[in-house]
Amino acid sequence: MKFQVEARKRILQGSGASRRLRRxxxxxxxxxxxxxxxQAIDIDHNEILLNLGKEAFHASVLTLNIDGVAESVxxxxxxxxxxxxxxxxxxxxxxDAQHAIHQRVPLHFINADIAPGxxxxxxxxxxxxxxxxxxxLPQDLPAYIEVDLQNLEAGHSIHASELVFPAGxxxxxxxxxxxxxxxxxxxxxxxxxxxxxxxx
Numbered sequence: 001m002k003f004q005v006e007a008r009k010r011i012l013q014g015s016g017a018s019r020r021l022r023r024x025x026x027x028x029x030x031x032x033x034x035x036x037x038x039q040a041i042d043i044d045h046n047e048i049l050l051n052l053g054k055e056a057f058h059a060s061v062l063t064l065n066i067d068g069v070a071e072s073v074x075x076x077x078x079x080x081x082x083x084x085x086x087x088x089x090x091x092x093x094x095x096d097a098q099h100a101i102h103q104r105v106p107l108h109f110i111n112a113d114i115a116p117g118x119x120x121x122x123x124x125x126x127x128x129x130x131x132x133x134x135x136x137l138p139q140d141l142p143a144y145i146e147v148d149l150q151n152l153e154a155g156h157s158i159h160a161s162e163l164v165f166p167a168g169x170x171x172x173x174x175x176x177x178x179x180x181x182x183x184x185x186x187x188x189x190x191x192x193x194x195x196x197x198x199x200x
Contacts, residue, residue, distance in 0.1 A: 008041060077091040101141070107147050125149065136168050
């Protein structure tokens, strides 16, 4: 899915200018990275609010049209009002086709209903992570990573290293090879009673 965001260069900065922009249904933002310096911009509030509700928007290379000049960017951050449906600020980072980027992409879990740990053992799937950081060239950035649970048994788990990544895409794992999803084994009745007695 391809996304385009219309933007304008922003001259006035500061909290007062930002408040005036928000009253005009505009969102202050910044685009940085690459050979050019940081550029303050503003974007339409309703457009960005709608896009932020789409999962793919967070894991895609976006086309940012700044006063008619297109730049390839990824969304790095967005700030929301604590309780109102308002976007307060956005950060975009420039990308180019020759340099790898680091980006978090969502995990899509499939076949949970036929996993032996669920269908046979009656367990419940426990999601430890719903996204994963990957490194790849911008044109190789996947919209999501599929996690197939069809062979997952109770008491077992799937680690980040066991996921299948598209060509040119590598996981960025900081520290230990962490668990992504598991189906905890159900306690036997005797064990459950012992646990309750200990708790009591």
